[in-house]
Amino acid sequence: DFPSGYTGYHNYAEMTAELNQTVTDHPNLVRLSSLGNSYQGRALPALKISNNPAVDQAKPEVLFTCNQHAREHLTVEMCLHIIKRFTDGYATNSAIKALVDSREIWVVPSVNPDGAEYDIAAGTLRGWRKNRQPNSTSTGTDPNRNWGYQWGCCGGSSGTGSSETYRGPSAFSAPETQRVRDFVNSRVVGGVQQIKAHIDWHTYSELILWPYGYTYNDTATGLNADQANAFGTLGRQMAALNGYTPQQSSDLYITDGSVNDWMWATHKIWSYTFEMYPKSGTGLNGFYPRDTQIATQVARNNTAVDLFLGYADCVPRVIGQTC
Numbered sequence: 001d002f003p004s005g006y007t008g009y010h011n012y013a014e015m016t017a018e019l020n021q022t023v024t025d026h027p028n029l030v031r032l033s034s035l036g037n038s039y040q041g042r043a044l045p046a047l048k049i050s051n052n053p054a055v056d057q058a059k060p061e062v063l064f065t066c067n068q069h070a071r072e073h074l075t076v077e078m079c080l081h082i083i084k085r086f087t088d089g090y091a092t093n094s095a096i097k098a099l100v101d102s103r104e105i106w107v108v109p110s111v112n113p114d115g116a117e118y119d120i121a122a123g124t125l126r127g128w129r130k131n132r133q134p135n136s137t138s139t140g141t142d143p144n145r146n147w148g149y150q151w152g153c154c155g156g157s158s159g160t161g162s163s164e165t166y167r168g169p170s171a172f173s174a175p176e177t178q179r180v181r182d183f184v185n186s187r188v189v190g191g192v193q194q195i196k197a198h199i200d201w202h203t204y205s206e207l208i209l210w211p212y213g214y215t216y217n218d219t220a221t222g223l224n225a226d227q228a229n230a231f232g233t234l235g236r237q238m239a240a241l242n243g244y245t246p247q248q249s250s251d252l253y254i255t256d257g258s259v260n261d262w263m264w265a266t267h268k269i270w271s272y273t274f275e276m277y278p279k280s281g282t283g284l285n286g287f288y289p290r291d292t293q294i295a296t297q298v299a300r301n302n303t304a305v306d307l308f309l310g311y312a313d314c315v316p317r318v319i320g321q322t323c
């Protein structure tokens with residue numbers, strides 16, 4: 001479990017209990033399901049938030065995914081905070097109610113529960129990043145190099161099993177990326193992808209990142225100048241609200257097989273990565289802010305998340321275009 005100073009973070013059992021409590025508290029606002037199982041057989045819970053969650057309504061859908069990287073536990077807290085805010089806040093906050101009434105919001109608080117549990121299993125903080133799937137020489141695939149767009153194309157991942165950025169033996173070789181892929185693919189209804197926008201939460205460095213990660217070019221196949229402009233404009237507007245630094249993903253470093261590139265290229269989902277607090281750190285300590293930091297650092301993103309949800313039905317509106 002989490003050691004002293006970190007017990008405010010949710011382990012897998014506590015995360016599951018929190019989700020079940022949300023269902024108890026807000027049966028008319030949420031529906032809890034599983035996307036399927038991780039490599040080691042843990043359910044990957046997905047919570048749907050809407051004003052009629054049992055019905056697939058013709059409303060724009062938004063997806064939040066957290067904890068692709070095991071040690072980035074603050075992101076689980078971020079997803080749970082989003083859930084709490086849009087359920088507990090529904091009855092009293094008109095802005096929250098308007099967003100929940102006009103969208104269907106999906107939250108996946110842990111994409112990589114095996115890695116997250118392994119990271120804390122010894123009562124210490126191991127600095128584990130990847131999933132727990134064995135490979136030919138070692139253990140672990142980096143889920144954020146395992147997505148099937150431009151997989152392994154461009155030196156933005158490793159083919160060495162022990163590497164922190166091991167891409168896996170093939171695209172979508174990890175059960176966890178397969179399950180999220182299958183869920184997103186299943187949201188194509190009548191030939192139209194219902195999910196319009198997505199944030200994948202990571203730590204750390206306080207950045208807002210947008211595609212593509214596989215190339216330094218601002219535009220590339222499937223991403224034209226208008227779309228790059230919309231990505232950047234919304235990214236900068238959100239960064240002005242949370243104080244993160246906005247940039248194209250590849251400005252940080254080249255990544256191939258990342259979730260953002262797949263979400264955009266395959267489904268035209270306006271997909272961002274938020275790298276949370278801290279801005280900087282030495283060694284592993286950047287991944288492990290004490291639990292006293294959680295409340296401030298999750299709430300810091302409230303207005304950026306609200307702006308994101310507001311544009312989610314048509315992100316190009318941010319540059320004066322229509323959908």
Ligand SMILES: CC(C)C[C@H](NS(N)(=O)=O)C(=O)O
Binds near residue numbers: 069202213252
């Ligand atoms: C989303 C990309 C560009 C950055 C991310 N950084 S992290 N969260 O692994 O430190 C990663 O390397 O996957």
Ligand SMILES: [Zn+2]
Binds near residue numbers: 068203
């Ligand atoms: Zn990460």
